[in-house]
Amino acid sequence: MPDVAHPTIGVFDSGVGGLTVARAVLEHLPQARLLYLADTAHVPYGPRPLEQVRDFAVQIIAFLFQQGADAVVMGCNMSSAAGAHTVAVARFSKPVFEVIGPGSAAAWAATRSGAIGVIATQGTVNSGAYGRALCACGASAVYEQACPAFVPLVERGLSDGPEVEAAVTEYLTPLRDAGIDTLVFGCTHYPFLRAPIARFLGADVTLIDPAEFVARQVEALFGAGPADPNPARHRFFSSGDPESLRREGARFLGFPLPRVAQVDVPVEASDY
Ligand code: DGL
Numbered sequence: 001m002p003d004v005a006h007p008t009i010g011v012f013d014s015g016v017g018g019l020t021v022a023r024a025v026l027e028h029l030p031q032a033r034l035l036y037l038a039d040t041a042h043v044p045y046g047p048r049p050l051e052q053v054r055d056f057a058v059q060i061i062a063f064l065f066q067q068g069a070d071a072v073v074m075g076c077n078m079s080s081a082a083g084a085h086t087v088a089v090a091r092f093s094k095p096v097f098e099v100i101g102p103g104s105a106a107a108w109a110a111t112r113s114g115a116i117g118v119i120a121t122q123g124t125v126n127s128g129a130y131g132r133a134l135c136a137c138g139a140s141a142v143y144e145q146a147c148p149a150f151v152p153l154v155e156r157g158l159s160d161g162p163e164v165e166a167a168v169t170e171y172l173t174p175l176r177d178a179g180i181d182t183l184v185f186g187c188t189h190y191p192f193l194r195a196p197i198a199r200f201l202g203a204d205v206t207l208i209d210p211a212e213f214v215a216r217q218v219e220a221l222f223g224a225g226p227a228d229p230n231p232a233r234h235r236f237f238s239s240g241d242p243e244s245l246r247r248e249g250a251r252f253l254g255f256p257l258p259r260v261a262q263v264d265v266p267v268e269a270s271d272y
Contacts, residue, residue, distance in 0.1 A: 005225060006031050009069065009070065009073060010067070014043040015038050015245070016244050017192075020211045021214065028218065029215075031225030037060055037063070038244075039056060039265045041265060043151065048123065050078075050127055058087050062092070074098045077124050079098075099211065103213060113179070118130040120146065122146040130144060144186075147171040147190070150167060154193065172201060185209050194207065
């Protein structure tokens with residue numbers, strides 16, 4: 001285990017979704033220092049080509065290491081579906097974590113019927129990454145559903161109400177009809193919509209948020225230490241409008257964000 005009293009953990013996403021991962025990491029490692037980058041200049045990643053998302057992600061990971069991260073947690077399923085984790089593990093000497101593997105293992109452990117649903121961005125669904133990961137666990141009945149309206153709703157700060165309910169009904173009806181007993185949040189934005197999704201599917205469907213399971217992996221590496229109450233130890237970056245990050249960060253992490261620094265993605269070569 002690396003001997004770091006206050007590990008600096010880099011987390012990134014296209015926008016606010018990775019905050020669900022950042023929060024889980026801070027719950028498991030309350031002594032950690034967070035470096036969070038929201039690539040809001042390019043949100044949503046969902047409709048973008050996988051190669052482009054992979055390139056953004058690898059450059060962001062390099063930037064976070066250059067800023068002092070001891071490990072990076074990819075708070076974005078699509079970057080992992082695009083192959084950025086494989087590239088990063090080969091390129092960087094420090095640990096890089098991703099969410100699809102631990103999320104799939106947790107879903108397989110939770111299912112009783114074997115019928116597992118995955119909701120994700122169009123790009124993640126097209127990549128087939130969850131199907132492969134669940135299949136490697138032993139699953140054979142996997143139902144994947146793209147939910148393209150969810151990320152824009154969450155970025156606007158909507159987590160419930162008629163617009164959200166209409167989208168939930170549209171996307172989740174086929175999965176409910178397929179008889180799933182377990183649903184994976186295959187996009188880190190979607191746990192913001194947990195309440196309306198849980199209401200729609202009912203108590204018999206287990207909801208799996210991969211953030212919890214990747215955070216356990218990070219804790220297994222660094223260990224948990226005494227909580228550091230000073231939020232000024234965290235640093236936040238945004239490549240575009242920082243407003244959604246400021247608003248949702250304060251709401252979701254429970255403290256007003258210190259300064260959000262502006263950074264360009266792709267990061268200039270001289271920046272890392
Ligand atoms: N939150 C990201 C994910 O987990 C990407 C969402 C998007 O920008 O489309 O895939």
